Amino acid sequence: MSQTRPLACYVSDLFREHDPGRHPERPARIDAVMQAVRAVRAPVEEAGAASQDDLERVHPPAFLAAIRELCEAGGGAIDLDTVVSERSYDAAVTASGAATAAVDAVLAGDLGAAFCLGRPPGHHAEAARAMGFCLVNHAAVAVAHARAAGVDRVAVLDWDAHHGNGTQAIFWDDPAVLYVSLHQYPFYPGTGSRAERGGGAGEGTTVNIPLTAGASEREFTDAFESEALPALGGFDPDLLIVSAGFDAHRDDPLCDLGLSSAAFGDLTRTVRGIGAGPVLILEGGYDLTALYESVSEVLAALG
Ligand SMILES: [Zn+2]
Structure with missing residues (x-):
């Protein structure tokens, strides 16, 4: 009988190669999270690129091609915040590939939980x-x-300090996907009020918990x-995905919420057992010491 390993971290050298220039979402973030991985001796798996089929379940082919071509041309700015370099597309689709591989391993019973330590982050990316x-929405x-x-019900818990407008929009009218977000509000990107609850058949499967x-x-x-x-317990998901940002940390330079590093470990312990997983996906978190400490706490809670 094969044994279920408690945890693996999905990593790639490509995650350092997305270079937006002078920017808070910088390659040194990967050094901070990898320092945490080494400190707790967490097992690592090498991530590969997501398949085109997997990417196109969420994003139109022309949208993906436009980002790829901008990178192949040497990079450039998509908007004021969102800048790509030559390897950014490869990094983004590998961060998505980490997430799909982690889902497969958890569903197969090979892993109890997984942490995908990629960048750029994903939860602001909309379908197009x-x-x-964010370029590609990994969650x-x-x-x-x-x-x-064939999984019937999937929940996404998003504890990044920003609202995951992209994830919300993509599953807005999908009753099979619960999206639950805690975030600073009003704040970037402007969405995430309590009144946003999903639409059509998905009404009620979007749960926004704004914090001042x-x-x-x-x-x-x-x-x-x-x-x-x-909300998570009532939905009773078969699988739990966590958009795990660390910018709700009290030391984060971009956000103004008050979590300690230890609180992220407590959140992780609390959600264990809500469906298979969790599969955690790195989102934001811009103070390197806070990121190192918080990821260490999460890994300790999972291992
Ligand atoms: Zn964020």
């Missing part, structure tokens, strides 16, 4: 729009991959326990 440092690609593999700037760790974890956990 790159924005907010959405992972969900669509799982659904295509300056919210303390206690306010965050109270909202998590009183609103996010009941």
